[in-house]
Amino acid sequence: MTDIDIDIDIDIAEIEAVSRRFEDSTAQEIIGWTVDYYDHNVALACSFQDCVIIDLAVSVDPGLEVIFLDTGYHFPETLKFVEQVRERYNLNLTVTSPGESAIGWPCGSEHCCEYRKVEPLGKALKGRAAWLTALKRSDSSVRAxxxxxxxxxxxxxxxxxxxxxxxDDDISSYIDSAGLPEHPLISQGYLSIGCAPTTRPVAPGEHPRAGRWADTDKTECGLHT
Ligand code: SF4
Known part of the structure; x- marks a missing residue:
């Protein structure tokens, strides 16, 4: 286990230093440190585009809460994959639903992501000390x-x-070596998978996230910005 002990709640500079020190740690070491430091008061938010982060996280903490944000607009294939992964790991899974505030805000409207993703995640994480994500720098320039x-x-x-x-190659290699199930839309060219109305497959050579909110200026749903 990585030997890092800090007063993380009050020192942003120290958090940044810890982050730099973790650059050479494995994902399991990072997850292990997080759940140990906060005595398991941690949850993982996952899009279920793949289950790499879940495989890693439950190998460290089998009871870790995993949160899936059901916007009401997901592909049926995504919902089936969520169920497949839930069964595979006997996941401690929380599936959120859009609140009443989402009524009248359909996909593409100004507050849809806010009321179907951001607000439900905030409620699901309430009381937690830390949350885990599967964000990668290679996802996009915004996440670099x-x-x-x-x-x-x-x-x-x-x-x-x-x-x-x-x-992305690290993700693919891990899926292959661990024999993980793959989201059924990946093989159809959907290399980044969000809500159905705003996700299209990408052509060979296109950036994986080019199929998300294509032909709009939007690049993020607000969960990470
Ligand atoms: S991607 Fe579309 S449907 Fe999904 S939450 Fe955002 S605006 Fe709504």
Whole structure:
């Protein structure tokens, strides 16, 4: 286990230093440190595009809460994959639903992501000391500076990205070597999978996230910005 002990709640500079020190740690070491430091008061938010972060996280903490944000607009294949992964790991899974505030805000409208993703995640994480994500720097230019550990000032908790320095090839290699199930849409060219109305497959050579909110200026749903 990585030997890092700090007063992380009050020292942003120290958090940044820890994040840098974790650059050479494995994802399991980072997850292990997080759940140990916060005595398991940690949850993982996962899009279920793949189950790499889940495989890693439950190998460290089998009872870790995993949160899936059901926007009401997911592909049926995604919902089936969620169920497949839940059964595979006997996951401690929380599936959120859009609240009443989402009524009248369909996909593409101004507050849809806010009321179907951001607000439900905030409620699901309430009381947690830290949350884990599968963000990678290689996802997009917007995410290129993603730290491994940062202070999430909005949710007032630590945010930990154990895969921040992984590449898409790292993800593929891990899926192959661990024999993990694959989201059924990946083989159809959907290399980044969000809500159905705003996700299209990408052509060979296109950036994997080019199929998300294509032909709009939007690049993020607000969970990480
Ligand atoms: S991607 Fe579309 S459907 Fe999904 S939460 Fe955002 S605006 Fe709504």
């Amino acid at each position: 500076d993603t730290p491994i550990v940062s202070w999430d000032a909005t949710r007032e908790m630590l945010k930990v990205n154990p895969l921040a320095n992984w590449t």
